[in-house]
Amino acid sequence: MPWFADYPTCAQHFYDWTALDGISFLEGNVTLYPPFTSPGNSAPATFPAQAVNGVFQFKIVGPLVCDEFV
Secondary structure, three states, rough: OOOOOOOEEEEEEEEEEOOOOOOOEEEEEEEEEEOOOOOOOOOOOOEEEEEEEEOOOEEEEEEHHHHHOO
């Protein structure tokens, strides 16, 4: 994934997937309303989304050059 902008570096994420209180998988729709839709669009935009809910330990190590991203 890009490192906060369109630069030739990427973030590398390491996660400890042992959640403190368990995890739940979420699935549904997300609706964005103007001004958070595309510029000039006055209509809401809805799209499917998936997520994992939990409390995890994580550490971001980076940035790395995108070609070296593991």
